[in-house]
Amino acid sequence: MKAIALMSGGLDSMLAARIVKDLGIDVIGLCCVMPFSLRDKAEGPQEGSRMDRFARQTGIPLHRADITEDFLEMLVKPKFGYGSHLNPCIDCKILMFKKAHQLMQELGASFLISGEVVGQRPFSQQRRTLQQIDAEAGTTGLVLRPLSAQLLEETVAEKQGWVARQRLYSFSGRSRQPQTDLAVMLGIIEFQQPAGGCLLTDPRFTDRLSDLMKRERLNADNVALLKVGRHYRVGAEGRLIVGRHEKDNQEIGRLAHAGDLIFEPPSAIPGPTALGRGIVSDEDIKLCCRVMARYCDRGAAPEIEIVWRAAGSSERSGRVAKPLSDDELARMRI
Ligand code: SF4
Structure with a gap:
């Protein structure tokens, strides 16, 4: 008997998968x-992460499914x-359950496992919402939620006797203590408490994202850039991303593609790398140079030369620029 467990990297999904695995079911993890995602490389769905180590230790093979494109399409009008x-x-969960259902059919599994706990989140984990999610995803009766199963309607896995209902749990509400106690009991020591959602719950990040959704294309490329550096609006559709530290500067270089401009200080001067996307006019370039001048170490000099090149090209241009004032910068900041 096989089941697909949705794995997020958080404790609840680890517990849910482990409980069912311990009942003798062949559990396969699915990580969307x-x-x-807020989870970093140490925790997340990536190779070598905490989730990977958990999967290896418990003998649960992991499948990874990139749902970025479907997610972005849904995000425009959930x-x-x-x-x-x-x-x-709610739409996010529906998407994940649809993906899990598809994998269930492909691998000949019989049911799904999810780590949701009734009442843990005000928006998406209420009993009625869980039913609605299952109905929309076409998975009604198929999703076993081991941590709250005794409070929910019987699923096919219980009705068929594949898992014993009395070996499942009745956790509910916002307290994390029952999960922590269970983790200790099961010997799961490497876990973190949940951070409260993904970047879409972070007001600073979502301000940037809504600006992008109004003016630019919502695609994986543009979204990846939102996570890096300081952002400034240049013209109607242009954006300048200025690195805050060496890691940002490297990431900016990695994310640049044809059509982007890379701005840098002259080689002897310390300063950030910046990426201009949608920078079209000479006026826009001038403004980008003035933003850059603000962040370069120009000593007592009132101006500094900023150089730029098209991404992928080594041909450089330069312009002497005066730094913008803090007020001017603040008006452009996204
Ligand atoms: S917080 Fe983000 S990842 Fe979590 S369910 Fe909501 S949209 Fe999906």
Whole structure:
């Protein structure tokens, strides 16, 4: 008997998968790779992460499915709307359950496992919402939620006797203590408490994202850039991203593609790398240079030369620029 467990990297999904595995079911983990995940490389769905180590230790093979494109398409107009910020939690879960259902059919599995706990989140984990998610995803009766199963209707896995209901749990509400106690009991020591959602629940990030959705194309490329550096609006559709530290500067270089401009200080002067996207006019370039001049170490000099090149090209141009004032910068900041 096989089942597909949705794995997020958080404790609840680990517990859910482990509980069912311990009942003798052949559990296969599914990790949906999404564009706004908060989990970093150490925790997340990536190779070598905590989730990977958990999967290896428990003998649960992991499948990874990149749902970025479907997610971004849904994000423009989620059927069930947004939560407190731009988080479309109900539609997000529906998408993941659809993906899990598809994998279930492909691998000949018989049911799905999810780590949701009734009442843990105000928006997406209420009993009625869980039913609605299952109905929309076409998975009614197929999703076993081991942590709250005794409070929910019987699923096919219980009805068929594949898992014993009395070996499942009745956790509910926002307290994390029952999960922590269970983790200790099961010997799961490497876990973190949940951070409260993805980047779509972060007001600072969602301000940037809504600006992007109004003026530019919502695609994986543009979204990846939102996570890096300081952002400035240049003209109607242009954006300048200025690195805050060496890691940002490297990431900016990696994310640049044809059509982008790379701005840098002259080689002897310390300063950031910046990426201009949608920079079209000479006026826009001038403005980008003035933003850059603000962040370069120009000593007592009132001006500094900024150089730029098209991404992928080594042909450089330069312009002497005066730094913008803090007020001017603040007006452009996204
Ligand atoms: S917080 Fe983000 S990842 Fe979590 S359910 Fe909501 S939209 Fe999906």
